[in-house]
Amino acid sequence: MxxxxxxxxxxxxxxxxxxxxxxxxxxxxxxxxxxxxxxxxxxxxxxxxxxxxxxxxxxxxxxxxxxxxxxxxxxxxxxxxxxxxxxxxxxxxxxxxxGSEPAPVQLSETEMLVLASIAYHQPVTRGALGEMIGKAVSRDVIAALRAGDFIGPGPRSPQPGAPYTYVTTAGFLSHFGLDTLRDLPDIEALEDAGLLDTVQLRAGGFPLPGDDEDDLGPENGEDEEGD
Known part of the structure; x- marks a missing residue:
């Protein structure tokens, strides 16, 4: 039966x-x-x-x-x-x-900058992110991006202390309508569309993909806990 x-x-x-x-x-x-x-x-x-x-x-x-x-x-x-x-x-x-429009996910300017840094440079540690944007990235910013399912933990860095790295998630791709990370727009396209000011980003310490500053060297005092 x-x-x-x-x-x-x-x-x-x-x-x-x-x-x-x-x-x-x-x-x-x-x-x-x-x-x-x-x-x-x-x-x-x-x-x-x-x-x-x-x-x-x-x-x-x-x-x-x-x-x-x-x-x-x-x-x-x-x-x-x-x-x-x-x-x-x-x-x-x-x-x-x-009767109403679904409330969009609200990300602060700092959160958007950190998310863009992770998207284009992943896997990347919190310390490296701080060096990219010219100021320390708080755990609260990382927590907010993780809570929104934009980022998740990546492999441990080979640097001393083996700090956590961060990568984007499938939720990130879905939110921005991307199939894969290969669909991320290039910097020139964003600039031509008026969505990105590369001069301002460089002035703020954010290295764009392909810049010589991508090699950030070892991080000092990194104490990632994956939160």
Whole structure:
């Protein structure tokens, strides 16, 4: 009896009995259903649970995107997976319907500067971050970024005392709509868009990617505890 129950509840991912066209449609429907129900980005491993070994997840994703071309939501690559998101042009209608706009995550100027430093220079210790921006980075700033799921602990530094390093998280990628860290905008693009003043950053002691100041040397008195 137990054997029959396992057989009837197991999901047939191969769908070998279906014609090729119907099998493909079913795989598309399953993937879209999982994406619709998921609270966040869905990675390849999870999607592989509902489609067969011969199914190309990338091609399924492409076909779903094409099918949603005229819909008010789209399928985007984010945080190493995929997620259904409403299109930005419908934001005003959504806000009008629900009466209020979701409160954005508020980061201070210092927190944004530290987060940018980690994003472009990770893994990096708190002491190195202080040298980059020209002042000590408090544990409160690190704690705030960790509480917001923007950063997490990285590998221990090989420096004396083996201080903690910090790296960005999948939450960071999701919040900023990035698939991987390779999608981080380059400094020139940010400057051209008026979103970054490199002169001001350099004046404040923040070394930009590719600057000679990236080699910061050993840290003195580092006492990271990973908090």
């Amino acid at each position: 137990a054997r029959r129950r396992r057989a009837t509840t197991g999901l047939d991912t191969e769908l070998a009995e279906l014609p090729a066209e119907l099998r493909w449609r079913e795989w598309m429907a399953r993937v879209e259903a999982v994406l619709f129900a998921a609270p966040g980005p869905v990675d390849r491993e999870l999607l592989a649970r509902v489609v067969g070994r011969t199914c190309s997840i990338e091609l399924v994703i492409e076909d779903i995107r094409e099918a949603l071309r005229e819909r008010p939501y789209e399928l985007v690559a984010v945080a190493g997976g995929w997620q259904l998101r409403t299109r930005p042009r419908h934001a005003e209608a959504i806000h009008a319907a629900f």
